[in-house]
Amino acid sequence: MSAMPARHYAPAPAAIAGWTVLAIGAVRLALPQRDVRQIELATDLKSSAAGESREIGWFLRKNGASWPAYSFDESLRLERPASAGRKLCVFMGERDDAVRGVLCNRVWSFEADADLRIEAVPGCMTGMRSPATGLAQFEGTAALVTDRAALVAYLDLLLEPAHDEHG
Numbered sequence: 001m002s003a004m005p006a007r008h009y010a011p012a013p014a015a016i017a018g019w020t021v022l023a024i025g026a027v028r029l030a031l032p033q034r035d036v037r038q039i040e041l042a043t044d045l046k047s048s049a050a051g052e053s054r055e056i057g058w059f060l061r062k063n064g065a066s067w068p069a070y071s072f073d074e075s076l077r078l079e080r081p082a083s084a085g086r087k088l089c090v091f092m093g094e095r096d097d098a099v100r101g102v103l104c105n106r107v108w109s110f111e112a113d114a115d116l117r118i119e120a121v122p123g124c125m126t127g128m129r130s131p132a133t134g135l136a137q138f139e140g141t142a143a144l145v146t147d148r149a150a151l152v153a154y155l156d157l158l159l160e161p162a163h164d165e166h167g
Contacts, residue, residue, distance in 0.1 A: 019116050021143055022090055022104040025074040025083060028143035029102075030116055030136055031092070035148035037099055038091045039107060042082070045069050045089060054159055056082050056103060059091065067091055069101035070155060076130065078158050092148040100152060118145050129157065 018033035045057030046066075055068040069089045071082035086103035093099030110116060116136040125132060131154035134145035146154075 017112055019110040019113070020090065021108040021110070021116075021138060022102065023106040023108075024072050024076075024102070024104050025085075026141075027072075027074050027076065028138050028141065029104075029131070029151075030138065030143040030145045031147055031151065033109065035092050036090055037093055040089045040091065040101070042069075042087050042089050042103055045101075054078050054080065056080060059089065059101060065097070065099075067093075067099040067101055069103060071103040076154075092151065098152075100155060102151070116143070116145070130154065 019030050020033050020036050022029045022031075040059055042057075045059055047057045048055045054070065056071045057069050058066045059069060060066050069091075071079050071086055073079040073083060082103050085105045087105065088107055089101040089103050090107060091099050091101040116138065118134045118136050121132050121134055130144070131146040131151045132144040133147060133150050136143045136145050
């Protein structure tokens with residue numbers, strides 16, 4: 001009797017449905033709604049002292065946990081202080097010790113995966129340091145598609161002590 005190959009089933013649509021698009025100046029980042037833990041006002045963050053760290057601030061939770069928040073410029077480099085207009089913070093992560101936030105100007109939510117048509121990253125963008133896992137058309141412009149894992153890995157790269165802020 002021969003072994004049957006294992007079938008790989010896609011997760012149920014309800015488990016992966018929907019997108020959240022963040023406006024970071026003119027840049028749009030699209031990530032699956034399943035990766036978004038919470039959205040807060042930037043004014044609710046406790047600011048980090050200048051020069052203290054790369055975080056813009058911390059969101060202090062009632063359970064005693066605190067989540068760091070970061071701000072990107074339009075080149076997706078960390079910036080401090082945050083650019084004007086960054087009034088929302090989108091937090092991603094599953095465990096309190098792994099949650100991180102990204103400041104943005106605006107957030108859009110879409111209920112269905114079909115609301116954004118995702119395409120592969122073009123060859124000219126491969127090899128670049130970027131959180132992009134794909135591209136999508138969004139309101140007449142391109143949105144960089146990412147997910148929590150890719151965005152956190154990119155943020156970790158930027159936070160490495162040896163990483164040059166301009167590189």
